[in-house]
Amino acid sequence: MRPGTELSLEERVLSGLDEEQRLVASTLTGPLCVLAGAGTGKTRAITHRIAYGVHSGVYQPQRLLAVTFTARAAAEMRSRLRDLGVGSVQARTFHAAALRQLQFFWPQAIGGELPQLLEHKAAIIAESARRLRLSTDRATVRDLAAEVEWAKVSMLTPETYLEHAQGRGTPGGFDLLTMSRVFQSYEDVKTDRNLIDFEDVLLITVGILQEDDRVAATVREQYRHFVVDEYQDVSPLQQRLLELWLGGREELCVVGDASQTIYSFTGASARHLLDFGRRYPNAQLVKLVRDYRSTPQVVQLANNLLAARRPAGRQADAAWSQPLQLVAQRPAGPAPSFVECSDDEAEAAAIAKGIGALIEAGTQPAQIAVLFRTNGQSEAYEQALSAAGIGYQLRGGERFFARKEVRDAILSLRAASRADQTSDHDDQPAVALAQQVRDVLASIGFTEQAPAGGGAVRERWESLAALVALADELVVSRGAEFRLADFVAELQERSAVQHAPTVQGVTLASLHSAKGLEWDAVFLVGLSEGLMPISFADTAEAVDEERRLLYVGITRAREFLSLSWSLSRTPGGRANRKPSRFLDGLRPQSAVSRGAASQSPRRQRAVAKPPALCRVCGKALSSGAERKIGRCAECPPSYQEATFEALRQWRLEEARSAQLPAFMIFTDATLVAVAESEPASLEELSAVAGVGPSKLERYGAAVLQVMSDQQQA
Template identity: 45%
Template sequence: MEGVTDVILDALDPEQRQVATLLDAPLVVLAGAGTGKTRAITHRVAHAVREGRYEAGATLAVTFTTRAAGEMRGRLAQLGVRSAQARTIHSAALRQCQYFWPTAFGSDFPPVLSNSFPLVARAAASVLRSSETALVRDLDSEISWSKSSNVTAERYVELASASGREVSGATPAQVAAVIAAYEKTKAASGQVDFSDILLCAASLLAEHPAVAERIRSTYRHFVVDEYQDVSAVQHRLISLWVDGRDDICVVGDPHQAIHSFAGARADFLLGFAAEVDSASVVRLVRNYRSTPEILGASNHVLGGRDPRFALRATKPAGAAPTFHAVRSEADEAAGVAEWLTLQHADGIAWSELAVLYRINAQAPSFEAALSDAGVPYSVRGTEKFYDRAEVRQAITVLSRAAQSEPDGSVPELMESFLASSGWTSEAPTSMGRQRERWESLNALRTMVLEEDKKRANWQADDFVVWLTERASWQSAPVADAVTLSTMHAAKGLEWDGVAVVGVREGLMPFVLCQEEPALSEERRLLHVAFTRARARLRVSWATANGNRTANRSRFLMGLTTQGAQAAPAPAGNRRQRGSLRSRACTVCGEQLHSAAERKLSRHSDCESTYDEALLMALKKWRKETADENSVPAFVVFTDATLLAVAEAEPSTRQELLKLSGIGTVKVERYGQACLQVIADHKASRT
C-alpha cells in the first residue's frame, strides 16, 4: 500500500535488498569493503523471520571474531530479532561438543588448552633440540595451519615438500616430527587445542547420525560471514551443519583474503556457487565508507585485478591521499605524529585516527614519537577487551559492589574501584604491560561515565545488567586515543583518518612474501589498510633502512605524487614472457624468466633492496657455525633474521640487538663472528 514504509527493506540499496529477499535458494554475497554487508545480512534475517521463512531460534549467524558476533547480535536485537544465535564458528562448535560429547562417547568433552605454546616448546626441544621463542612461535602457527587444512603429520612431509613450505629453516620431516610429538604430548595431558574443537565437531556430525540429526533440527537457517577466511576444516563443518539445505547465505570479499597463514582459502567462497546447485550470486560494490579519492587509491593498489569487484564511491569528493618519502624511520614517525596533531586540531577526535603498519616490530618508534608529541594512543593487540585480566577483575569487583549497594551511584562505584586499583588520570610514561593496563581501565571508565550521562536515575543494579550484556556482546569501548595496529588486526575496523606507514620494499610486500600466492596476498593486505580510512589517508615510507637504501613499495607504482620516489619501470614486455608459475622480481613485481634471474630473485636491471652477496656470505657462515656446533642452521639464526641482518648491515653489537630475532644470548654466542662477516664483506666492496 502506498505511503507505508518498510523499516527493514527501505533501509537497503538495490543490491542489499536482493540479499535480504532472495530466500528460495542458497546465496553467495561478494561484498567489498565498506559496502554494508552486515546491514544486508542482518536485515536478511529480520525480513525472513518477519515473513515466516526463518524461525528466529533456529537461525545461526556464524562469524570469525567475537567482536563481529557481538555486533551482529546487537543489530539483530535492534531489528527485534533477539533469539537468533550469532556466534563465532569455534564458539558454536564448542557448545555442540560440550553438549553432545557425553551422548556420543559417555564422557565429558576434554578441557581446552588455554595456551599451546608450552607443549609445542616441549615437542620442539625433543625433536630439534631448541625451544627458541621465535622458532616455537612459528611451529605453533604451522601446527595450527596443518590442522585447519586437515593435514596430518603423516601427510605433512609430502604436502610441504611439494608446496615449498618452510618453517624457520626446519625441514618438512622435522616439522612433521614436531607435529607428531605435540599431538602425543597433548593426548597424554587429556586436553584438546583450539583447532581440535572444529575437528571434533565435524567428527560428531559425520560419525554419529543421531547427534547430527539433533543439531540439524536445532539450527535450520544459516548466515556465514567472512567466508573468504574459512579453512578446509571450517568449510567441511559448515557443509555438515547445512547438509544440502537451501537456507544458507555465505558472505565474503576475495579482495580481503589475507589469512592464508592460518589455513584460510578464498576459493571456498568463489567456488561456492559452483559447488552448491542453484545458488544465486549478489555483488555489493557501492562503498559507503571512503571518499572517491581513497577508493581510487585502494582500487589501484589491487593492480586492476577483476574489475567486477572494484569499489564504487557514494560519498562526495574529499582530500586526495598524500604520499611521503622521508629519510629515516625516526623522521617518518615524527611526521606521522605531526600529521595526527594537525588532524585533531582540524576537529577529528583522537579515537577517529589510526596508524597501521605491517609488523608489530614497527610500533615502538611510533609510540615514542606520539608520546613525545603528547598524542594519546592505544596499541591494538590480539587479546579481546573483556578477556583482559584487569577488565575481568573490574567487572567482578563492580558487580559485587553493586550487589551490596543496589541503589548506589554508578560514577561513585566506578571511581571507588579505580582508586582501589591504583589507577590515576595521568597515563604512565612507560610502554608495555603497565601502559596496556592503564589503557584498559581508562577505556572502561570512559565507557561507563558516557553511558551514565545518557541515563536518568541509573542505579547500580541496572548498571550490572548493562555491563554484563556489553561483555557478552564483546562491545568494547573506544578510547579517546589514536589506535596503533598491524594491518591484519585492523581488518573490520575504520577511522576518519589513517596513516599507513612503512610502505617500502621489504615491509610491503614483506621480505618473506616475495613469491605467489603470498605476493598477491600482500597486495590485498595493503588494499585492506587503505580501505580503513573514511576521509583522510596518509601513506609514508623511509628511504633508508639501516645502512641500505630502501625503495617505496612496488604496489604504489603510479600512485605517488610530488616528493615521492620514482618507481623502476617494467623492462620491455616481461609480463608477456614466462609462465604464471614463474617467480616474481622482488623489486618491480614482474615475472622472472632466466635461471640467473631466479637465482637473484630480481631482474639484472632492477635495484636490489639488500646485498645478495652479503646474504650468501652470511648463509655460508651460518652453515659452518651450525656444523661446528652440531645444531640445525636455524638455531644459529633463522632465514628471516639473516635477511634482516643483510638489509641493516649492522656494525656494532648494539645495532645487532635492535634487529628482530636477536637477543643478548644470540649476540654473546654469535654476534662477533656475524659482525666480522659483514665487516669483511664491506671491505671487499671498497
C-alpha cells in the same frame, strides 16, 4: 507518512537499506551469495535479513545460526540483532558453535568427560621440540605453532603433512620432515595430558557428525538456516563442518569479498566463495559495491591499487579474482597524501606531528590509526607519540577487560545495580542510566574533564571514559527500558568475548589486526620494499596477498589517508630503500618509476641474471630456501636422515657452547644442502650455499669430521 499511520513490517525492517541491501534482506530462502566490498554495509544487510526473516515468520530464531570468524565480530552481530528485536538468534564463531555442540554430544558420542581445552599452543609446542632435541626460541615456537594450525585446518595429519606441505618453505627454520615430527610430537603430548586444542574442537565435531547419524540428525533438526560472514576466510576444515551442518540442504547465505583474503597463511581460501555458484547452480548472487565508509578519493585509490595488478603466471592468475569496483557514496574529501622520509625515526616524528595537527583541528584520537605491516614497527610510533604527549592504544596489547581499573569499575557497577534493584525507586526513569554510571565511576576516579598530560593516569581515565561513552551509546540504541543491571550484563558478555568499547587514544595496529575496523584518519606507514610487500613474500600468490593486505589498510580510512615510507632504517644510514612497488602509478610522478627505461644498467643486469635451477628436475627455484638447498620442494630429498641428524646434533652442541641461536651456526636449509652434497674437502664445502669464508674457517673442519664419521658408520 500520515500521522497515526503505522509502518508495515517490511517498511520497519527494510527502510534505510539501499536497493542491493534490500534485495539481500528480502531474499530469505535458497542459497544466496553476497559479494560485499569494503564499507558497503554487509553486516547491516545480513542482520536486517535475519530480522526480517524472524519477524515475518520465515525463520524461527532458535533455528538459525549466524557464523563469523572473530569473537568481536560475533558480539557486534549479536548487538545489532538485539537492537532489531531478534536477540535470541545465535551469532557465534565457528569454534564457539562447534565447542558448544561438542560439549553437549561428547558424553553420548564418545563417553566420559570432555578433555581440557588448550588455550595456547606455545608451551606444548616447545616441549614437543625438546622431546626431539630441537633448539627453539620464542619466534621459532610461534612459527611452529602456526604451521601446526595450518596443517590441522587443512585436515592434514602428521603422516599426510609431508605430501601436502611441499613448497611451504622451512617453518621455524626446520625442513618439512622435521616439522612433521614436531607435529606428531605435539599430538603425542596432547594425548598424554588429555588435552585438545581449538582445531581439535572442529576436527572432533566433524568426526562425530560424519560417524554418528543420530547426532547429525539432531544438529540438522536444531539448525535450519545458516548465515556465514567473511566467507572468504573459510578454511577447508570449517567448510567441511558447514557442509555437515547443512546435510545437503541449501538454506545458506554467505557473505564475503575475495579482495580482502589476507589469511591464506592460516589455511583460509577464497575458493569456497568464488566457487559458490558451481556448488549451488540455482544460487542468487548479489553484489554490494556502494561504499558508505570512505570518500571518493580513498575509494578511487583502493580501486586503482587492485586494478594495477598485472598477470603473474597461470597459477597466480587463477587464484586472483576480479575485484569489485567500489562506488563512493560520501562527499569528496582530501586527497590521500604520500610522504617520503629520510629514515624510520623521521617518519615516526612526521606521523606524530600530523596526528597532533588532526587532533588540534578537532579529530578525536580514537578516530585515528597508525597501521604497519609487522608488530615490530610499533615501537618507533609509541615513542614518537609519547614524546608528543599523544595518548595511544596498542591493538594486541593488554586486553581492555583485563585492565585493573576496568575490573574495579565492573565490580562497582555490579554492586550499584544490586542496590538499584532492591531500592524503592522502581519508577525511576531509565534515562538516568548514563548519570548513574558516571556517579559510580566517579567514586573510583572518573571526571568529566580529562587529566592533563599522558602516562598511566591518562590511560586509566581513558578506560573509564570508554565505559561512560558505551553507556551513553546503549541508552540511545536500547531505549528507555535499559537499566543499570542490563548494562552490567552487557559488560559481562563483552568481557567474555573481548568486545571492548572504544578507548580515546590513537590506535597502533598491524594491518592484519585492523581487518573489520575503520577510522576517520589512517596513517599507513613503512610502505617500502621488504615491508610491503614483506621480504618473504617470494611467490606471485604471496605478493598478491600483500597487495590485498594494503587494500584492506586503505579501505579502513573514512576521510583522511596518509601513506609513508622511509629511505633508510636509521638516521644517517644509506638511503637504499625503495618505495613499495604497489605505490607505482598511485603516487605522484611514479607511473614509470619501475619501468625498464628508468632502471640503471646495474639494475638491468641484475634483472637479466638467469634463475637458479633445481639440480634434480631443472625447474627454476622460487624461494631462498630452495636456492640454498639447490633443489625444488617438489623433488624428494637425497640425504640420509642419520647424516642430517648428526649435523643437527653437532650444531646444537656448538650453539650451546658458543651461547648462540642454532640458526646462527647454520640454518636447516644449509645443513640439508651439506647432507645432500656430501662434501669431502673444504673446497667442496665452500661451494655449498650458506657456507661463507668465515663460517668455513670456523666450522669447516668440524663439519667435514661429522661427514667422515657418518660415511664410516
